[in-house]
Amino acid sequence: MANANHGPLGSVVPASSLREQAEEAIAAAIVSGQMPPGEVFSAPSLAARFGVSATPVREAMLNLSKRGMVDIVRNKGFRVTAVSEDEMRAIVDVRQLLEAPAVGRLAGVLSGAELGRLRGLAEEIVRGARDADLARYLQADTTFHLTLLKLAGNMRLHNIVADLRAQTRLTGLAELVATEELRASAREHLELLELLEAGDAEECERLMVRHIGHVLGWWAGHRET
Template structure:
């Protein structure tokens, strides 16, 4: 059994919902490749790394199993599930088909309050990239994209994309810490907001297609043109 001895799994600060904090931290570690696919982790070992008791970790891992991020291995712990490149490509194709046109329709139609809220989230993404805080980066990124879809006014679209994001793996993200590529990816959220505010619909759509494509490029550890 592989133990979680990575320095990236830092102790967590107390929170009102510790199980949720643990769950999102572990999910971020799985999505970013810090906890590699195929490896088995025990609740007590992860609890020691996070500086919490085993109970919230076990509860978090059971929830992650329902989300498909881990499988339960009897008497051993939890195995991180894998997503093949072909599956990732299919996820990217569907996201580009759904999200890019939705963002295009939002161009020029967002209120000042909506833009201010989104800009705050975009700045959180930039801050997460700058501070090498992948958990914060991924949480802010997810909230940003799903908020855009909420504003598009289609709940089914929001739920479908949320599910697709939960299935995504960004196996090269952990190696992108402190790189210009991660900073550039983060800044694209601010660029998108500038285009949305300016009503540049076509440019918004193109930027979203390119941004989602990072799943198969930078965020997968591949070079992009």
């Protein structure tokens, strides 16, 4: 794998909104630790790494600054914000308290079409882990979890969790590319769908608590044993 600080972050595929594409890719790089906290990045240098013009990258970074993921450094660019271990622990606690029961309430009530859509996302997460594609992994993972919360019918909860995810820093994730730990975490999404389809709310909640808790273990840079 390329050096986390200097390696390529992947190309942005041309789309209807290059800014949105750039924002998703940069956010994934920040969350996974490929763009380390405290480091300053200029829009032109990021544009070169993503293979696009500086304008959509600059717009993406300005939006990421509103989300608290970067700070603007006058005449230099954007500094990736840091999140302390205590802050990470608080984020995980809140997510476990909010997400686990919300997902548990979906057990046995999702339609075949809804389960099918979620299964497609879960399989994309598994492929991202298998192919060592962190941007793909994180994008599918975010969509999977936020889709569950949309299906729970509480958009306020959805927005709170989306904000908490934006504040998360998984600085050890890049070190776990192509490891069984990452693949096992990816498979938990498929396990969750089996429990949802079976209507086992209690086990759904247990799995969600364990799954979110990975952030405090090897996702935070400490390998689980």
